[in-house]
Amino acid sequence: MKKLLLFLTACCLLPTAYSTAQIITRGPYLQSPGQTSIIIRWRTDVASDSRVYYGSTLGSTANVVDSTTVTTEHRVKISGLSPSTMYFYNIGSTTAMLGEPDPLMYFTTAPDTLSSHPIRLWAIGDFGHGNQEQADVRDSYERFAENEGAANLWLWLGDNVYQDGTEEEYDTKVFDSIYGYKHLMKHLPFASTSGNHDYNSICPWEQPGFCSTHPDEHTGPYLNFIDPPTEGELGGVPSHRKIFYSFDYGDAHFTVLNSELGSLNSNYNWIGMLNSDTSFTSPMLEWLEADLAATTKKWKIVIWHQTPYSGQDGFTDSFTQPYCVATRVHFNPIVERYGVDLVLVGHDHNYQRTYLINGHYGNSGSFQPSMMLNGTSGNPDLGEYYYKYIDGPIKDKGTVYVVEGNSSASNDSSEFDHPAIYWGEACETCYGSFIVDIDGNRLDGRYLHYSDSIRDKFTIIKTDWASANVDERNTSEVFKIYPNPNNGQFTVEYTLTEKSQVNIDVLDISGRIVHAVAAAERSAGKHNEALNISKDHISAGTYFVKLGINGVNRFSKIKIE
């Protein structure tokens, strides 16, 4: 039955009783947050029509929206709202509210586009185990929100529930109040992508031939409960599908891809799994290109589930992870062509993130120094920022890829060894989530460990090339190392704009200096310094080269084999 929504005002309604005959079995939760609209969903044990009451104060019944469809799956879209405005709401039917006014039931509309507004995002991945670690990560976010301010938008990076993405699993591990997010969902809208575990109840990845259903026929519990914008109603090119979609929020454009569309049937293989042809395309990739080409938002963020780069245990160099490889080979070139700033993924159960990179689509061994646009930490506390330029020779180039896959489970500890990865952690107590702040020309990313400590942070600044101080320009302009990997013999190439004091140190991963070139004055221009580190003194592994120019340090990771 086609839903009929009615907009009414409280002046014409009789006082409403609280229902005891109908019980909420899921939600309420918020979807598709816009500047003037939002969708509220909930599930009940008994079917009825639907009503949402909302207003500027707790308990307000100043405005109502009805849906006359009799159902247990309630969906009400509120329109005509004001941007950046907080509203309290309550839910029920046209004959009864489902509970007393709840101070946690509120929503805030997205900011208008007339001027720049700061926004905060909270991202979690691989979180639906229904365990204490999941609850601990959730609680650490809530403490963070209490101290520093709440997120506007919540990003789910897939494997939202374990093991198979069933209705019961979502109810007991995600929509529940013990390990899940029942109280947060009442006021924090989420945008979600799906993981392989969500997909086991949609198109099982473990079946022979992987998924053998046309993507447009995919249905299942995950796709039933999400309610994303699919027709460009919140910005972006319409996808006409829930399986991938896009929207604007504040100064950012969000594109949500589906990394689970792998199949041995080429008609259903929309990620290009096991296909190394760089000209490969699919309805999803064609839409991705159109969507990124169309947006004029200052910041571009793309999320999916499978990991393109991992430094732990050769995870993404492995043929056992063909979905991961497909995202790197087929998603990343498009993402980078259109200057996407930040990619958020999960799947590997750790936290890790890259330097500011561009152009790396092969295995870790194919990483070249030219792909490292900035080999510093990006940490603002160290004065090392990632700059992206709105013009000039590397206009719009540079992406940071973050793996946030430890929001309820973590791999065992082992070395992170990938030339694109700046840092990562996995251990028995390594659980966390990821915070993103966008404010004007600045984006800050922070890894929030569940103990409340910030274990990693980086900042991306957008600026124009001409006004950037040469010291602020990304290190690829002044600092290259080749070959990499190497056998201990390599060349450090750097360019000085003026006569400078230069020193070079080689550090192991604990920060110990294993080789040093004494500080000396160098003339302006390009220099090539050959280093030869005896392998008698060091073992094969990952090292950092620190180039100091007039006291400003730049770092680049190398691998000695």
Ligand SMILES: [Fe+2]
């Ligand atoms: Fe996964």
